[in-house]
Amino acid sequence: MARKFGISTRKIAGGLLAAGMLAALHAPAAEAAPAAKTAPTAENAQMTVNPAARATASYQALNKYFSAGPGLLLEEYPNTQQNPYSYVWPYSQAVVAAENLAGIPGIGSKWSAEAEHRLDGYEPYWNATTTPKGYDSYVRPPLGQGGDKFYDDNEWIGLNLIQHYQRTGDRSSLARAKEIFALVVHGWDTDPAHPCAGGVYWTQAPWSQDRNTVSNGPGAELGAHLYLLTKDESYLTWAKRMYAWAQQCMLAPNGLYWDHIDLAGTIEKTQWSYNQGVMLGAGTLLYKATHDKKYLNDAKALAEASLAFYNTDDRLWKQPTRFNSIYFKNLLILDSVSPDSRYQATMQAYSDRAWSEVRDPATGLFHFAEGPVTLLEQSGMIQIDALLAWPRSRYDELA
Incomplete structure (x- = not known):
């Protein structure tokens, strides 16, 4: 179905921006809280072996507990925030969950x-008044107060739109993904005096001048996808540039990537x-675009190093689910080119553990930490289980 991006029909009031909350979205999860257990049912027994049924049940729980009016969602349940709606990053991950289903x-x-309904919910965040245009971190007037643009937020949405385009052929999704990439390129550091000059900044917010792996890696992915779809060499040039910057500045001696570098040259080394x-x-994706095996070898080496790292000392379980869902999806993208049964097996084991240890069967919500259930973590589990129901032959449609 053709979509006209940029036209919002939402009539919702309110919304406050809190910079501290935005930063908190990137913080690690606390220790998982035990889920309340109820007696097993035949339906639950079926879902223990059926990832599609798991994803369906978890998404139904998301709609039941996180709905916040026509088309938008809560940040958490129960909602303890002043904001009546979620920031755009959590919302985008719910859209990805619907697209995966x-x-x-x-x-x-x-x-x-x-999936169409959730895509429509992006429009209250779209800011067409800036050059380049892009998605604000929070809903804009009259629905809310808007917020600073984050380049990674926009990249997640761009990748979501690419996957939607590859499934449906919706040209407006492809056009919007191109607009997002123009914003990402605008975020490139052009000051040669900076430590590790270059790289896409994390945000336009004045309180951060960090350049992150997560603002360059997804940008490279988006650029590579756009090149593969359009054959426009400028997309490939930028994708290679973003990838090279991250590899030069963020790659650690253990073969994994650090998080970000600030303008003082200080590297935040969390992996x-x-x-x-x-x-x-x-x-x-760069291997698919260039046929240069260096890129494929890089990807396989990183997969090997990361599996070894995260499968030691229970590190994978200690990572936030919102991060693991992205990690797993990209392992499947690699699997589409270089099959390795360990990728899906690791993903399945994680899903099984989450289902048995932190899911509340009474609500269908995942309690990875004390306190409210977050939209990010619930959406992450839906994404994981939905993709476990995909055949390998479809992995090349992922973005």
Whole structure:
């Protein structure tokens, strides 16, 4: 179905921006809280072996507990925030969850309308008054107060739109992805005096001048996808440039990627799972775009190093689910080119553990930490289970 991006029909009031909350979205999860257990049912027994059923049940719980009016969602449940709606990054991950469900063979057609509905919910965040245009971090007037643009937020949405385009052929999704990439290029550091000069900044917010793996890896992925779809060499040039910057400035001696560098040259050396995911995904896509085996070898080496790292000392479980869902998806992107059964097996084991240890069967919500359930973590689990229901033959449609 053709979509006209930029036209919002939402009539919702309110919204406050809190910079501290935006930063908190990138913080690690606390220790998982035990989920309340109820007696097993036949339905629950079926879902223990059926990833599509798991994803369906978890998404139904998301709609039940996180709905915040027509088309928008809460940040958490129960909601303890002043904001009546989620920031755009959590919202985008719910849209990705719906898109992943729509791609499941056999049942996907039943989810197509939901994926369209969720895509429409992006429009209250779209800011067409800036040059370049892009998505604000929070809903804009009259729905809310808007917020600073984050380049990674926009990249996640761009990748979501690419996957939607590859499933549906919706040209407006491709056009919007191109607009987003123009914003990402605008975020490139052009000051040669900076330590590790170059790289895409994380945000336009004045309180951060960090350049992150996660603002360059997804940018490289988006550029590579756009090149593969359009054959416009400028997309490939920028994708290679973003990838090279991250590899030069963020690659650690252990073969994994650090998080970010500031303008003083200080590197934040946490090795989040999603940073590994976006870089191995970017390497895979650049291999598809160039046929240069260096990129494929990079991706395979990173997959090997990351599996060894995260499967030691329970590190994968200690990573936030919102990061692991991105890591797993990119392992499947690599799997589409260089099959390795360990990728899906690791993903399945994580899903099984989450289902048995932190899911509340009474609500269908995942309690990875004390306190409210976040939209990010619930959406992450839906994404994981939905993709476990995809056949390998469809992995090349992922973005």
